[in-house]
Amino acid sequence: MIREKESAGRLALAGAAALLLVAALGMVFGYAPREAVMGDVQRIFYFHVSSAWVGMLSFVVAAVSGGLYLSRRERYWDMVEISAVEIGIVFGLIAILSGSIWARPVWNTWWTWDPRLVTTSVMELVYAAYLLLRQGLEDPERRARFGAVYSIVGVLTVPITFLSIRFLRSIHPVVIGSGVVGALGGFAMTSKMLETFLVSLLAFTVLYAALLVYRVRLALRGGRLEERRSALFSE
Amino acid sequence: MSIQVAKLGKSFGPRLVLQQLDWEVARGEFVVLAGPNGVGKTTLLWILASLIRPSFGQVWVEGMPLPQEAARVRRQIGVVGHQPFLYGDLSAEENLRFYAQLYGLNRYGPRIRERLDQVGLLSRREEPVRSFSRGMQQRLSLARALLHDPLILLLDEPYAGLDLQAGRLLDGMLREVASQGRTIVMTSHDLLRAAPLADRIDVLNRGRIAASFRRGEFALDQLPSLYQQALASHG
Amino acid sequence: MVETPPAPGRPAAPGNIFRCAWAVVGKDLAAEWRSKELLGAMLVFALLVILVFNFALELDLPVRQAVTPGVLWVTFAFAGTLGLNRSWAVEREGGAWEGLLLAPVDRSAVYLGKALGSFLFMVILEALVLPIYSALYTVDLFQPGLLIVVLLGSIGYISLGTLLAALAIQTRTRDVLLPILLFPVVLPVLISAVNASAGFLSAAPMDQIWPWLNLLIACDVIFTSAAYLLFEYVVEE
Numbered sequence: 001m002i003r004e005k006e007s008a009g010r011l012a013l014a015g016a017a018a019l020l021l022v023a024a025l026g027m028v029f030g031y032a033p034r035e036a037v038m039g040d041v042q043r044i045f046y047f048h049v050s051s052a053w054v055g056m057l058s059f060v061v062a063a064v065s066g067g068l069y070l071s072r073r074e075r076y077w078d079m080v081e082i083s084a085v086e087i088g089i090v091f092g093l094i095a096i097l098s099g100s101i102w103a104r105p106v107w108n109t110w111w112t113w114d115p116r117l118v119t120t121s122v123m124e125l126v127y128a129a130y131l132l133l134r135q136g137l138e139d140p141e142r143r144a145r146f147g148a149v150y151s152i153v154g155v156l157t158v159p160i161t162f163l164s165i166r167f168l169r170s171i172h173p174v175v176i177g178s179g180v181v182g183a184l185g186g187f188a189m190t191s192k193m194l195e196t197f198l199v200s201l202l203a204f205t206v207l208y209a210a211l212l213v214y215r216v217r218l219a220l221r222g223g224r225l226e227e228r229r230s231a232l233f234s235e
Numbered sequence: 236m237s238i239q240v241a242k243l244g245k246s247f248g249p250r251l252v253l254q255q256l257d258w259e260v261a262r263g264e265f266v267v268l269a270g271p272n273g274v275g276k277t278t279l280l281w282i283l284a285s286l287i288r289p290s291f292g293q294v295w296v297e298g299m300p301l302p303q304e305a306a307r308v309r310r311q312i313g314v315v316g317h318q319p320f321l322y323g324d325l326s327a328e329e330n331l332r333f334y335a336q337l338y339g340l341n342r343y344g345p346r347i348r349e350r351l352d353q354v355g356l357l358s359r360r361e362e363p364v365r366s367f368s369r370g371m372q373q374r375l376s377l378a379r380a381l382l383h384d385p386l387i388l389l390l391d392e393p394y395a396g397l398d399l400q401a402g403r404l405l406d407g408m409l410r411e412v413a414s415q416g417r418t419i420v421m422t423s424h425d426l427l428r429a430a431p432l433a434d435r436i437d438v439l440n441r442g443r444i445a446a447s448f449r450r451g452e453f454a455l456d457q458l459p460s461l462y463q464q465a466l467a468s469h470g
Numbered sequence: 471m472v473e474t475p476p477a478p479g480r481p482a483a484p485g486n487i488f489r490c491a492w493a494v495v496g497k498d499l500a501a502e503w504r505s506k507e508l509l510g511a512m513l514v515f516a517l518l519v520i521l522v523f524n525f526a527l528e529l530d531l532p533v534r535q536a537v538t539p540g541v542l543w544v545t546f547a548f549a550g551t552l553g554l555n556r557s558w559a560v561e562r563e564g565g566a567w568e569g570l571l572l573a574p575v576d577r578s579a580v581y582l583g584k585a586l587g588s589f590l591f592m593v594i595l596e597a598l599v600l601p602i603y604s605a606l607y608t609v610d611l612f613q614p615g616l617l618i619v620v621l622l623g624s625i626g627y628i629s630l631g632t633l634l635a636a637l638a639i640q641t642r643t644r645d646v647l648l649p650i651l652l653f654p655v656v657l658p659v660l661i662s663a664v665n666a667s668a669g670f671l672s673a674a675p676m677d678q679i680w681p682w683l684n685l686l687i688a689c690d691v692i693f694t695s696a697a698y699l700l701f702e703y704v705v706e707e
């Protein structure tokens with residue numbers, strides 16, 4: 001039987017996410033200083049890194065859920081997994097696009113072969129492959145099982161991809177930027193920037209948690225609908 | 236008990252195929268499983284063969300629970316399905332040699348020849364299986380299933396696609412196998428054909444056993460109407 | 471006559487896993503020897519890819535040297551998917567897939583056998599492609615270091631590929647899905663293999679090549695173990 005959690009916690013989470021987002025927005029545009037070299041466009045950094053972080057966090061959440069599904073065979077974990085993939089792919093895309101928007105005015109290019117950016121793109125491709133895999137299957141049990149296996153494979157290989165690209169870049173230095181915060185941008189973070197950054201990170205993480213919780217609830221409701229439907233048809 | 240099944244259920248997504256099934260087969264019994272298309276006869280057989288996991292309930296084969304002891308259970312069952320489980324490019328003998336190795340049999344040369352002789356294929360042993368007729372492939376499949384001397388033989392609609400003569404040959408072979416004391420479970424559409432061989436005919440309908448007829452309790456010509464009654468009474 | 475079942479509690483003999491795997495390898499080799507379909511297709515495909523590269527890229531001598539590792543590994547990666555798909559497709563005919571799954575042994579033995587078989591086919595392909603490439607582009611590919619990298623890279627590629635091909639073959643989209651599933655996750659193997667190959671070809675000092683070799687070996691170990699353990703979940707129903 002699929003049970004549903006009570007809603008008070010969910011609402012509180014959603015409320016916290018909203019508040020934190022407002023706070024973060026306020027800090028990004030009001031509190032954080034204007035960066036000396038790049039100007040206001042640097043403010044994208046706060047959203048760019050936070051999105052990338054959430055994308056990667058979700059990737060790990062998906063794999064852990066996959067492992068839990070394989071060992072426990074509870075549909076709940078499969079729902080957490082697909083939710084994590086759907087949300088993660090969106091945040092990953094935001095990270096890549098915001099990176100592009102940042103790079104264009106600053107370095108006059110839409111793309112940099114920065115290890116972090118490339119790895120995020122690889123992760124997006126793994127996400128997309130995951131969705132295509134599930135789409136090619138009709139049996140929900142197989143979808144859950146195969147999805148779990150692939151998400152585990154993904155979480156094992158993508159960090160190694162990052163390491164190998166980073167090692168590659170250390171031999172052939174990146175033309176653009178120098179690495180203090182990352183090869184994408186060399187700028188020194190003042191304490192105000194750091195505070196803004198941490199608040200953004202927290203806001204995005206709480207937002208992610210809220211989205212995940214609501215998405216899982218949607219999946220649970222979908223599951224209950226399926227159960228009722230099949231009960232009707234087998235009469 | 237050779238086979239025991241308690242409260243067995245299997246669902247494929249929203250579709251519930253077997254539900255609350257209780258069923259037993261004694262050692263050495265020859266049971267025919269009958270029932271309409273799609274009722275779950277093959278599913279039940281495949282669960283016994285450890286090729287499918289049950290969704291609910293428990294299964295014991297020769298006292299060993301499934302799916303925990305699946306590998307050891309497989310040592311004791313031979314399966315003849317719709318498809319022959321054979322490699323078309325290899326010869327009859329090569330196919331049996333492969334299965335002998337797969338089952339970890341020692342000194343399998345003489346045993347293979349003996350089985351080929353028993354199914355009347357010794358003279359064709361070096362020909363590729365691709366060139367065999369359906370009846371010949373079925374016989375080779377039976378030889379394959381019995382190669383490792385299993386306690387239980389599972390057959391899924393073995394008479395399908397066989398002409399009269401091939402069917403009679405199969406009759407004789409099944410009688411021989413039954414006389415060796417092996418437990419046999421066979422699904423069949425053709426009740427009249429299967430009935431003379433069986434100790435018991437179980438009718439599966441709506442996920443459960445609707446009726447059970449033992450040899451000697453009925454006359455052969457009563458069988459079709461008894462069968463219809465069994466189906467009607469359960470919905 | 472009819473044997474009695476094994477006493478409960480007695481564990482299955484571990485030797486059976488390798489015996490089972492070996493039986494699968496032998497069967498795959500014997501079947502391929504009969505039909506010779508797979509190797510022919512892989513070889514032709516690989517040669518076509520090399521030819522396409524020749525026309526797609528400017529290939530004067532220094533460029534050729536630099537581009538060789540990349541071209542080789544892309545060729546192997548693409549031709550490899552043919553072999554991987556075919557390896558499992560062959561089991562779908564005649565229902566042999568169920569026959570394999572009925573073996574009274576850990577399903578991972580089947581994985582091992584299939585992976586070994588695919589690895590052998592890939593090595594045979596590489597043994598044919600390397601001399602041809604060498605001759606066509608006058609690049610000396612017969613250095614022991616390079617050959618070792620080719621072997622190590624193939625291990626990593628095949629170990630993941632066998633697992634994912636078993637997944638892909640059970641979906642509606644079949645063959646098409648394998649490259650989509652495989653390429654994003656096999657990248658670390660390809661990156662390490664290409665760079666190690668480049669190192670050997672340009673006669674770089676060993677301390678520059680070792681990190682790549684180490685990464686490649688680490689990948690092989692991690693990916694093969696993970697695939698071996700995960701395979702059971704791919705074939706149970």
